Amino acid sequence: MTSKALTVPAVALGTWAWGDSGEAGDGYFGSRLSASGLREVVGKAHSNGLTLWDTAVAYGMGRSETALAQALAGCHRGEYQLSTKFTPQLAGDGDDPVGDMLEQSLDRMRTDYVDLFWIHDPADVARWTPSLIPLLRSGKVKQVGVSNHNLKEIALADQILGEAGFRVEAVQNHYSLLHRSSERAGILAHCREHGVRFFSYMVLEQGALTGRYSPAHPLPEGSNRATVYNGILPRLQELTDRMGAIGKDRGASAAGVAIAWAIAKGTTPIVGVTKADHIDGVVRARGIELADEEVAELEALADAADVDTRGWWENEM
Numbered sequence: 054m055t056s057k058a059l060t061v062p063a064v065a066l067g068t069w070a071w072g073d074s075g076e077a078g079d080g081y082f083g084s085r086l087s088a089s090g091l092r093e094v095v096g097k098a099h100s101n102g103l104t105l106w107d108t109a110v111a112y113g114m115g116r117s118e119t120a121l122a123q124a125l126a127g128c129h130r131g132e133y134q135l136s137t138k139f140t141p142q143l144a145g146d147g148d149d150p151v152g153d154m155l156e157q158s159l160d161r162m163r164t165d166y167v168d169l170f171w172i173h174d175p176a177d178v179a180r181w182t183p184s185l186i187p188l189l190r191s192g193k194v195k196q197v198g199v200s201n202h203n204l205k206e207i208a209l210a211d212q213i214l215g216e217a218g219f220r221v222e223a224v225q226n227h228y229s230l231l232h233r234s235s236e237r238a239g240i241l242a243h244c245r246e247h248g249v250r251f252f253s254y255m256v257l258e259q260g261a262l263t264g265r266y267s268p269a270h271p272l273p274e275g276s277n278r279a280t281v282y283n284g285i286l287p288r289l290q291e292l293t294d295r296m297g298a299i300g301k302d303r304g305a306s307a308a309g310v311a312i313a314w315a316i317a318k319g320t321t322p323i324v325g326v327t328k329a330d331h332i333d334g335v336v337r338a339r340g341i342e343l344a345d346e347e348v349a350e351l352e353a354l355a356d357a358a359d360v361d362t363r364g365w366w367e368n369e370m
Protein backbone atom coordinates (compact mmCIF):
# COMPACT_ATOMS: atom_id res chain seq x y z
CA MET A 54 0.00 0.00 0.00
CA THR A 55 1.63 3.27 -1.03
CA SER A 56 0.23 6.74 -0.64
CA LYS A 57 -0.46 8.89 -3.67
CA ALA A 58 2.07 11.63 -4.40
CA LEU A 59 1.27 14.86 -2.68
CA THR A 60 -0.01 17.63 -4.91
CA VAL A 61 -0.47 21.00 -3.26
CA PRO A 62 -0.45 24.67 -4.24
CA ALA A 63 2.88 26.54 -4.46
CA VAL A 64 2.04 28.34 -1.20
CA ALA A 65 0.13 26.98 1.80
CA LEU A 66 -1.68 29.21 4.27
CA GLY A 67 -1.11 29.06 8.01
CA THR A 68 -3.59 29.80 10.76
CA TRP A 69 -1.64 29.84 14.02
CA ALA A 70 -2.63 33.51 14.53
CA TRP A 71 -6.28 32.53 14.03
CA GLY A 72 -6.06 30.83 17.42
CA ASP A 73 -5.95 34.33 18.90
CA SER A 74 -9.31 35.24 17.42
CA GLY A 75 -12.41 35.47 19.56
CA GLU A 76 -10.40 35.72 22.75
CA ALA A 77 -9.78 38.62 25.07
CA GLY A 78 -7.34 40.32 22.72
CA ASP A 79 -3.62 39.93 22.74
CA GLY A 80 -2.54 36.30 22.53
CA TYR A 81 0.55 34.93 20.84
CA PHE A 82 0.27 37.35 17.92
CA GLY A 83 -1.76 40.16 19.47
CA SER A 84 -3.95 40.06 16.37
CA ARG A 85 -7.56 41.13 16.52
CA LEU A 86 -9.24 38.98 13.92
CA SER A 87 -12.95 38.85 13.19
CA ALA A 88 -14.97 35.93 11.83
CA SER A 89 -16.09 38.04 8.87
CA GLY A 90 -12.51 39.11 8.13
CA LEU A 91 -11.35 35.49 8.12
CA ARG A 92 -14.20 34.50 5.79
CA GLU A 93 -12.98 37.18 3.44
CA VAL A 94 -9.43 35.74 3.66
CA VAL A 95 -10.76 32.28 2.73
CA GLY A 96 -12.85 33.57 -0.17
CA LYS A 97 -9.98 35.48 -1.70
CA ALA A 98 -7.53 32.63 -1.14
CA HIS A 99 -9.74 30.03 -2.80
CA SER A 100 -10.47 32.21 -5.80
CA ASN A 101 -6.69 32.45 -6.29
CA GLY A 102 -6.04 28.72 -6.04
CA LEU A 103 -4.64 28.93 -2.49
CA THR A 104 -6.53 26.06 -0.94
CA LEU A 105 -4.23 24.33 1.55
CA TRP A 106 -4.81 25.38 5.18
CA ASP A 107 -2.36 24.50 7.91
CA THR A 108 -3.47 24.45 11.55
CA ALA A 109 -2.88 22.51 14.80
CA VAL A 110 -4.75 21.85 18.00
CA ALA A 111 -1.88 23.64 19.75
CA TYR A 112 -2.80 26.94 18.05
CA GLY A 113 -5.01 28.44 20.74
CA MET A 114 -5.93 24.99 22.12
CA GLY A 115 -8.31 24.19 19.26
CA ARG A 116 -9.43 27.78 18.60
CA SER A 117 -7.51 27.98 15.30
CA GLU A 118 -9.16 24.79 14.01
CA THR A 119 -12.57 26.07 15.08
CA ALA A 120 -12.04 29.50 13.52
CA LEU A 121 -10.82 27.85 10.32
CA ALA A 122 -13.88 25.61 10.13
CA GLN A 123 -16.15 28.62 10.63
CA ALA A 124 -14.37 30.54 7.90
CA LEU A 125 -14.58 27.54 5.55
CA ALA A 126 -18.28 26.92 6.22
CA GLY A 127 -20.14 26.94 2.93
CA CYS A 128 -17.11 25.85 0.90
CA HIS A 129 -17.23 22.40 -0.65
CA ARG A 130 -14.87 20.01 1.18
CA GLY A 131 -13.32 18.94 -2.13
CA GLU A 132 -12.30 22.56 -2.87
CA TYR A 133 -9.70 22.84 -0.12
CA GLN A 134 -7.15 20.76 1.79
CA LEU A 135 -6.68 20.59 5.56
CA SER A 136 -3.39 20.05 7.34
CA THR A 137 -3.33 19.59 11.11
CA LYS A 138 -1.05 18.02 13.70
CA PHE A 139 -0.61 15.63 16.56
CA THR A 140 1.24 17.51 19.29
CA PRO A 141 2.93 14.96 21.58
CA GLN A 142 3.01 17.35 24.54
CA LEU A 143 -0.80 17.50 24.47
CA ALA A 144 -1.29 13.71 24.24
CA GLY A 145 -4.09 12.30 26.37
CA ASP A 146 -3.68 9.15 28.44
CA GLY A 147 -6.03 6.86 26.46
CA ASP A 148 -4.93 3.82 24.43
CA ASP A 149 -4.55 5.82 21.22
CA PRO A 150 -3.60 9.43 21.93
CA VAL A 151 -2.77 10.13 18.25
CA GLY A 152 -6.11 8.81 16.98
CA ASP A 153 -7.94 10.62 19.79
CA MET A 154 -6.33 13.94 18.99
CA LEU A 155 -7.19 13.48 15.31
CA GLU A 156 -10.84 12.71 16.17
CA GLN A 157 -11.06 15.91 18.20
CA SER A 158 -9.55 17.90 15.33
CA LEU A 159 -11.98 16.31 12.84
CA ASP A 160 -14.84 17.26 15.15
CA ARG A 161 -13.71 20.86 15.45
CA MET A 162 -13.13 21.11 11.71
CA ARG A 163 -16.43 19.38 10.89
CA THR A 164 -14.90 16.89 8.51
CA ASP A 165 -14.15 13.17 8.35
CA TYR A 166 -10.62 13.32 6.96
CA VAL A 167 -7.53 15.50 6.81
CA ASP A 168 -5.34 15.76 3.75
CA LEU A 169 -2.12 16.05 5.74
CA PHE A 170 -1.50 14.99 9.31
CA TRP A 171 1.76 15.82 11.06
CA ILE A 172 3.65 14.73 14.08
CA HIS A 173 4.23 18.24 15.40
CA ASP A 174 7.61 17.60 17.00
CA PRO A 175 10.02 14.71 17.53
CA ALA A 176 9.23 14.07 21.21
CA ASP A 177 9.51 10.30 20.72
CA VAL A 178 9.62 9.23 17.06
CA ALA A 179 9.58 5.47 17.73
CA ARG A 180 6.60 5.80 20.04
CA TRP A 181 4.31 8.09 18.03
CA THR A 182 5.03 7.37 14.36
CA PRO A 183 3.44 3.86 14.28
CA SER A 184 0.11 5.37 15.39
CA LEU A 185 -0.15 7.10 12.02
CA ILE A 186 -0.39 3.80 10.15
CA PRO A 187 -3.98 2.85 11.10
CA LEU A 188 -5.07 6.43 10.41
CA LEU A 189 -3.62 6.22 6.90
CA ARG A 190 -5.27 2.83 6.36
CA SER A 191 -8.66 4.12 7.52
CA GLY A 192 -8.54 7.01 5.04
CA LYS A 193 -9.06 9.56 7.83
CA VAL A 194 -5.58 10.79 6.99
CA LYS A 195 -4.54 11.05 3.33
CA GLN A 196 -0.84 11.84 3.78
CA VAL A 197 1.51 12.22 6.72
CA GLY A 198 4.44 14.44 7.44
CA VAL A 199 6.84 15.25 10.23
CA SER A 200 7.55 18.67 11.66
CA ASN A 201 10.60 19.96 13.53
CA HIS A 202 12.35 16.61 12.99
CA ASN A 203 16.07 16.48 12.16
CA LEU A 204 17.51 14.28 9.41
CA LYS A 205 17.94 11.23 11.65
CA GLU A 206 14.43 11.57 13.03
CA ILE A 207 12.98 11.96 9.53
CA ALA A 208 14.79 8.78 8.45
CA LEU A 209 13.48 6.84 11.47
CA ALA A 210 9.89 7.99 10.88
CA ASP A 211 10.24 7.09 7.20
CA GLN A 212 11.55 3.63 8.06
CA ILE A 213 8.66 2.96 10.47
CA LEU A 214 6.08 4.06 7.90
CA GLY A 215 7.94 2.26 5.12
CA GLU A 216 7.51 -1.08 6.86
CA ALA A 217 3.76 -0.60 6.45
CA GLY A 218 4.00 0.58 2.83
CA PHE A 219 3.72 4.30 3.55
CA ARG A 220 6.27 7.08 3.79
CA VAL A 221 6.99 10.53 5.13
CA GLU A 222 5.40 12.57 2.36
CA ALA A 223 6.35 15.99 3.69
CA VAL A 224 8.59 17.80 6.14
CA GLN A 225 7.57 21.05 7.86
CA ASN A 226 10.31 23.11 9.52
CA HIS A 227 11.13 26.70 10.38
CA TYR A 228 12.92 28.07 7.32
CA SER A 229 13.37 31.72 6.52
CA LEU A 230 16.11 34.08 5.41
CA LEU A 231 16.98 34.43 9.09
CA HIS A 232 16.78 30.76 9.98
CA ARG A 233 18.30 28.33 7.50
CA SER A 234 19.26 25.44 9.79
CA SER A 235 17.30 22.88 7.73
CA GLU A 236 19.32 23.80 4.67
CA ARG A 237 22.64 23.68 6.54
CA ALA A 238 21.72 20.30 8.05
CA GLY A 239 21.02 18.81 4.61
CA ILE A 240 17.25 18.43 5.12
CA LEU A 241 16.35 20.46 2.03
CA ALA A 242 18.75 18.37 -0.08
CA HIS A 243 17.32 15.16 1.40
CA CYS A 244 13.78 16.24 0.52
CA ARG A 245 14.79 17.22 -3.00
CA GLU A 246 16.51 13.88 -3.55
CA HIS A 247 13.58 11.84 -2.29
CA GLY A 248 10.75 13.85 -3.79
CA VAL A 249 9.51 14.83 -0.33
CA ARG A 250 7.86 18.23 -0.13
CA PHE A 251 9.52 20.66 2.28
CA PHE A 252 7.09 23.14 3.83
CA SER A 253 8.84 26.21 5.20
CA TYR A 254 7.13 27.87 8.12
CA MET A 255 7.67 31.39 9.49
CA VAL A 256 9.18 32.68 6.25
CA LEU A 257 7.96 36.10 7.41
CA GLU A 258 9.33 35.60 10.94
CA GLN A 259 5.88 36.35 12.32
CA GLY A 260 5.82 39.79 10.71
CA ALA A 261 9.44 40.86 11.33
CA LEU A 262 10.36 40.28 7.66
CA THR A 263 7.30 41.92 6.11
CA GLY A 264 8.71 45.44 6.10
CA ARG A 265 5.56 46.52 7.90
CA TYR A 266 7.17 46.47 11.32
CA SER A 267 10.21 48.54 12.28
CA PRO A 268 11.69 50.09 15.44
CA ALA A 269 9.29 53.02 14.92
CA HIS A 270 6.31 50.66 14.32
CA PRO A 271 6.98 47.57 16.44
CA LEU A 272 4.95 44.37 16.68
CA PRO A 273 1.84 44.59 18.90
CA GLU A 274 2.84 45.33 22.46
CA GLY A 275 2.14 42.57 24.95
CA SER A 276 2.16 39.78 22.35
CA ASN A 277 4.68 36.94 22.43
CA ARG A 278 5.97 37.82 18.99
CA ALA A 279 6.75 41.36 20.19
CA THR A 280 8.87 39.91 22.99
CA VAL A 281 10.79 37.76 20.52
CA TYR A 282 11.28 40.20 17.66
CA ASN A 283 10.96 43.86 18.71
CA GLY A 284 14.47 43.89 20.19
CA ILE A 285 16.07 42.72 16.93
CA LEU A 286 14.09 44.91 14.50
CA PRO A 287 16.92 47.52 14.25
CA ARG A 288 19.28 44.77 13.04
CA LEU A 289 16.83 43.71 10.32
CA GLN A 290 16.38 47.15 8.82
CA GLU A 291 19.04 46.88 6.11
CA LEU A 292 17.69 43.50 5.01
CA THR A 293 14.03 44.53 4.95
CA ASP A 294 14.90 47.77 3.14
CA ARG A 295 16.67 45.77 0.43
CA MET A 296 13.78 43.29 0.26
CA GLY A 297 11.42 46.24 -0.18
CA ALA A 298 13.56 47.65 -2.99
CA ILE A 299 13.75 44.29 -4.80
CA GLY A 300 9.99 43.92 -4.42
CA LYS A 301 9.22 47.44 -5.60
CA ASP A 302 10.40 46.72 -9.14
CA ARG A 303 7.89 43.84 -9.27
CA GLY A 304 4.96 45.53 -7.54
CA ALA A 305 5.56 43.50 -4.37
CA SER A 306 6.43 44.26 -0.76
CA ALA A 307 9.28 42.95 1.39
CA ALA A 308 6.88 40.20 2.51
CA GLY A 309 6.41 39.13 -1.11
CA VAL A 310 10.17 38.90 -1.53
CA ALA A 311 10.49 36.73 1.60
CA ILE A 312 7.87 34.37 0.18
CA ALA A 313 9.44 34.41 -3.30
CA TRP A 314 12.82 33.58 -1.71
CA ALA A 315 11.33 30.49 -0.02
CA ILE A 316 9.83 29.37 -3.35
CA ALA A 317 13.14 30.00 -5.13
CA LYS A 318 14.77 27.64 -2.62
CA GLY A 319 12.46 24.84 -3.76
CA THR A 320 10.23 24.93 -0.68
CA THR A 321 6.50 25.42 -0.15
CA PRO A 322 6.06 28.35 2.23
CA ILE A 323 3.24 28.26 4.77
CA VAL A 324 2.28 31.91 5.10
CA GLY A 325 0.37 32.94 8.21
CA VAL A 326 -2.19 35.18 6.54
CA THR A 327 -4.50 37.24 8.75
CA LYS A 328 -5.97 39.79 6.31
CA ALA A 329 -7.50 39.56 2.86
CA ASP A 330 -4.85 41.83 1.36
CA HIS A 331 -2.18 39.36 2.51
CA ILE A 332 -3.59 37.06 -0.16
CA ASP A 333 -2.83 39.67 -2.82
CA GLY A 334 0.73 39.71 -1.51
CA VAL A 335 0.99 35.93 -1.72
CA VAL A 336 -0.37 35.92 -5.26
CA ARG A 337 2.19 38.53 -6.35
CA ALA A 338 4.98 36.61 -4.59
CA ARG A 339 3.99 33.43 -6.38
CA GLY A 340 4.73 35.16 -9.68
CA ILE A 341 8.16 36.54 -8.73
CA GLU A 342 11.31 34.83 -9.91
CA LEU A 343 14.33 36.01 -7.97
CA ALA A 344 17.69 35.95 -9.74
CA ASP A 345 20.44 33.84 -8.15
CA GLU A 346 22.37 37.03 -7.36
CA GLU A 347 19.36 38.46 -5.53
CA VAL A 348 19.00 35.28 -3.48
CA ALA A 349 22.70 35.41 -2.59
CA GLU A 350 22.55 39.11 -1.72
CA LEU A 351 19.53 38.64 0.56
CA GLU A 352 21.14 35.70 2.32
CA ALA A 353 24.35 37.71 2.86
CA LEU A 354 22.36 40.58 4.39
CA ALA A 355 20.41 38.13 6.55
CA ASP A 356 23.67 36.58 7.79
CA ALA A 357 25.08 40.03 8.49
CA ALA A 358 22.07 40.79 10.73
CA ASP A 359 23.40 37.96 12.93
CA VAL A 360 20.18 37.16 14.80
CA ASP A 361 18.94 33.88 16.23
CA THR A 362 15.24 33.37 15.65
CA ARG A 363 15.01 29.68 16.57
CA GLY A 364 11.65 29.16 18.28
CA TRP A 365 11.52 28.05 21.92
CA TRP A 366 9.86 24.80 20.70
CA GLU A 367 12.60 24.02 18.16
CA ASN A 368 15.76 21.96 18.56
CA GLU A 369 19.01 22.54 16.72
CA MET A 370 18.83 20.69 13.38
Ligand SMILES: NC(=O)c1ccc[n+]([C@@H]2O[C@H](COP(=O)([O-])OP(=O)(O)OC[C@H]3O[C@@H](n4cnc5c(N)ncnc54)[C@H](OP(=O)(O)O)[C@@H]3O)[C@@H](O)[C@H]2O)c1
Pocket residue numbers: 066067068069070082084107108173200201225253254255256257258259260263265308309323324325326327330331332334335
Ligand atom coordinates in the same frame (compact mmCIF):
# COMPACT_ATOMS: atom_id res chain seq x y z
N1 LIG B 1 5.08 23.12 12.76
C1 LIG B 1 5.39 24.10 13.57
O1 LIG B 1 5.98 23.90 14.64
C2 LIG B 1 5.00 25.50 13.20
C3 LIG B 1 5.51 26.58 13.92
C4 LIG B 1 5.18 27.87 13.51
C5 LIG B 1 4.33 28.06 12.44
N2 LIG B 1 3.80 26.99 11.79
C6 LIG B 1 2.84 27.16 10.66
O2 LIG B 1 3.35 28.11 9.76
C7 LIG B 1 2.44 29.20 9.64
C8 LIG B 1 3.21 30.47 9.39
O3 LIG B 1 3.90 30.89 10.56
P1 LIG B 1 3.39 32.11 11.44
O4 LIG B 1 1.95 32.35 11.18
O5 LIG B 1 3.82 31.81 12.83
O6 LIG B 1 4.27 33.32 10.96
P2 LIG B 1 4.60 34.00 9.55
O7 LIG B 1 3.89 33.39 8.43
O8 LIG B 1 6.08 34.12 9.48
O9 LIG B 1 4.05 35.49 9.82
C9 LIG B 1 2.69 35.71 10.00
C10 LIG B 1 2.44 37.21 10.19
O10 LIG B 1 2.96 37.94 9.09
C11 LIG B 1 2.01 38.92 8.66
N3 LIG B 1 1.65 38.58 7.24
C12 LIG B 1 1.18 37.42 6.79
N4 LIG B 1 1.05 37.44 5.44
C13 LIG B 1 1.47 38.65 5.04
C14 LIG B 1 1.59 39.27 3.77
N5 LIG B 1 1.29 38.65 2.64
N6 LIG B 1 2.04 40.53 3.73
C15 LIG B 1 2.38 41.18 4.86
N7 LIG B 1 2.29 40.63 6.10
C16 LIG B 1 1.85 39.39 6.18
C17 LIG B 1 0.85 38.86 9.62
O11 LIG B 1 1.08 39.83 10.62
P3 LIG B 1 -0.08 40.87 11.02
O12 LIG B 1 -1.25 40.02 11.43
O13 LIG B 1 0.54 41.62 12.14
O14 LIG B 1 -0.37 41.68 9.80
C18 LIG B 1 0.95 37.48 10.23
O15 LIG B 1 0.47 37.39 11.54
C19 LIG B 1 1.64 29.16 10.95
O16 LIG B 1 0.43 29.89 10.86
C20 LIG B 1 1.48 27.68 11.12
O17 LIG B 1 0.46 27.20 10.27
C21 LIG B 1 4.14 25.72 12.13
